[in-house]
Amino acid sequence: MPLPTGSTSSWLQNSGFPSRLFETGRNDYELYEEDDEFVLSVEMPGFDPEEITVSWDEGVLNIAAEHEDETRSQRKTYHRRFRFPKNVEDDDIEAQYNNGILEVRLPVLTGATTRGKQIEVQA
Structure with a gap:
């Protein structure tokens, strides 16, 4: 039997599985590190x-927003x-919002990393 070549949602359509099970979720942000700072860009139109x-x-950086459109009786939230x-x-830390994009710049303390340890996996 050949493997399906279409999108996940098309070949799972009649299988009884919810297609969202295999999706990776929202991709409304980009996070990268440059010049000793984190740069987070979030799409929030x-x-x-x-x-x-x-x-x-x-x-932990927390981003929340709420917009109420009284003319349409709609409420839009983001968290x-x-x-x-x-x-x-x-x-x-600096944050700037322009053309529906929130950009947050978080300078990293030089030489500082959060501590942690490796956890052994038990069989």
Whole structure:
């Protein structure tokens, strides 16, 4: 029997499996590290800058937004949390919202990484 060549949703359509089971989720952000800082770009169209809240708490960046359109009786919300593997200079975090994109810059403390340990997997 040949393997399916179409998209996951098309070949699972009649199998009884939910196609979302095999999807990777929302891809509305990009995160990378450059010049000793993390740069996070998040697609958030339809919000005003004053509707967006960005907060930092012990290695976790929290982004929340809420927009209410009274003319259409609609409410739009957004909430994401991002955990960072290195210590960040929290006093120097900057956020800018432009053309539906929120960009957050998080400077990394030089030489500082969060500590951890390898966990043995038991058989």
